[in-house]
Amino acid sequence: MLYPLAGKRVWVAGHRGLVGSAVVRRLQYEDCEILTAPRQHVDLRQPAQVSQWMRDARPQAVVVAAARVGGIHANDTRPAEFLYDNLMIEANIIEAARQSRVEKLIFLGSSCIYPRLAPQPIPESALLTGPLEPTNEWYAIAKIAGIKLCQAYRKQYDCDYISAMPTNLYGPGDNFDVMQGHVIPALMSKIHRAKESAAETVDVWGSGRVLREFLYVDDAADGIVHILKHYSGAEHVNLGTGDEITIRDLAELMTQVIGFKGRLTFDTSKPDGTPRKVMDVERLRAMGWQAGTSLQTGLEQTYRWYVNHHLAEQR
Numbered sequence: 086m087l088y089p090l091a092g093k094r095v096w097v098a099g100h101r102g103l104v105g106s107a108v109v110r111r112l113q114y115e116d117c118e119i120l121t122a123p124r125q126h127v128d129l130r131q132p133a134q135v136s137q138w139m140r141d142a143r144p145q146a147v148v149v150a151a152a153r154v155g156g157i158h159a160n161d162t163r164p165a166e167f168l169y170d171n172l173m174i175e176a177n178i179i180e181a182a183r184q185s186r187v188e189k190l191i192f193l194g195s196s197c198i199y200p201r202l203a204p205q206p207i208p209e210s211a212l213l214t215g216p217l218e219p220t221n222e223w224y225a226i227a228k229i230a231g232i233k234l235c236q237a238y239r240k241q242y243d244c245d246y247i248s249a250m251p252t253n254l255y256g257p258g259d260n261f262d263v264m265q266g267h268v269i270p271a272l273m274s275k276i277h278r279a280k281e282s283a284a285e286t287v288d289v290w291g292s293g294r295v296l297r298e299f300l301y302v303d304d305a306a307d308g309i310v311h312i313l314k315h316y317s318g319a320e321h322v323n324l325g326t327g328d329e330i331t332i333r334d335l336a337e338l339m340t341q342v343i344g345f346k347g348r349l350t351f352d353t354s355k356p357d358g359t360p361r362k363v364m365d366v367e368r369l370r371a372m373g374w375q376a377g378t379s380l381q382t383g384l385e386q387t388y389r390w391y392v393n394h395h396l397a398e399q400r
């Protein structure tokens with residue numbers, strides 16, 4: 086192991102989000118001290134607040150899980166927020182980490198950093214080899230800048246900062262808003278409501294023919310901790326399952342999990358986004374890690390959380 090976490094002070098930036106909260110859950114199994122920054126005191130887009138927090142908290146390792154995120158519609162309609170907020174968050178954390186001599190930092194990006202028509206499965210080497218998918222190029226550019234910041238700080242300052250690129254994530258703690266969320270939480274809300282109101286149809290965006298890869302968030306957190314401990318290199322590492330499914334098959338699987346008996350309709354006035362996006366995960370497998378939760382099990386666990394926590398808290 087290159088970087089044992091035992092006895093370390095580890096800051097999870099973005100601890101209330103989907104990924105950050107899962108990383109906090111996962112780190113409880115390491116013998117480390119978990120640090121989280123209260124949102125009301127630290128706006129991660131403000132450089133002075135971030136460096137002050139870092140000086141006070143003195144983390145030795147940092148997981149950059151904080152980001153402005155959302156599904157295809159949110160990305161497509163709020164480009165300035167997705168570009169500005171993500172650039173500021175990552176630049177502030179990485180520079181403050183250097184100032185405070187953080188030993189190890191892992192920056193989290195996304196599979197949308199790759200060209201729209203990248204070879205499939207997508208190897209890490211496909212970065213910056215072609216044009217991006219227009220619906221999420223703003224987010225992608227910010228995440229590519231994050232990878233480059235880690236590489237630049239490694240090259241110029243010898244900082245052990247690494248990057249991991251998770252594929253589309255889902256699970257407990259996701260954003261279930263039907264307009265802003267990603268496909269799994271948005272469809273879960275829609276299909277559940279359709280079941281409750283005995284509606285006959287559910288509207289699925291796009292053609293349903295595009296392919297996506299999905300990783301359960303607790304698997305993602307396990308992979309992130311594995312990479313943090315075992316990897317120290319300039320190139321980013323893909324984090325996924327290597328499996329893919331069409332949006333139609335995903336939606337059908339979700340109707341079974343949720344118990345909805347009606348029909349699916351496809352709204353082709355909504356964007357499809359990238360036609361296909363499955364990661365080449367050989368580098369991660371060579372490090373001795375692979376995902377353990379099947380899509381069916383992950384969806385069942387997410388649905389249970391949605392009903393027992395998300396809906397229960399709204400009542």
Ligand code: GFB
Pocket residue numbers: 155156157158160195196197220221224225252253254263265266267268269271272275288289290291295297332355356357358359
């Ligand atoms: O998850 P999603 O919003 O993001 O959409 P991307 C995936 C696919 O599901 C698209 C379709 O083809 C959508 O048209 N889809 C079907 C739906 N029904 C729905 C629905 O009700 N809601 C949503 N949201 N989609 C994101 C990027 O791209 O991937 C982010 O925008 C990020 O920046 C993330 O990189 C990993 O997979 O297209």
